[in-house]
Amino acid sequence: MVYHDTYRPEIHYYECLDCRWRETLEESVRICPRCGGKTRNIAVPRE
Numbered sequence: 001m002v003y004h005d006t007y008r009p010e011i012h013y014y015e016c017l018d019c020r021w022r023e024t025l026e027e028s029v030r031i032c033p034r035c036g037g038k039t040r041n042i043a044v045p046r047e
């Protein structure tokens with residue numbers, strides 16, 4: 001089995017609670033760049 005997707009712990013995955021904007025960012029983002037709503041940090045699912 002080959003893994004081509006490298007896990008990078010410095011990358012954060014964010015989702016907007018209002019418009020459901022999603023993006024992976026290196027920086028902490030508390031406000032959605034699209035609608036100005038609150039964002040949350042989504043944990044990367046692990047198996």
Ligand SMILES: [Zn+2]
Nearest residue numbers: 016019032035
């Ligand atoms: Zn938003």
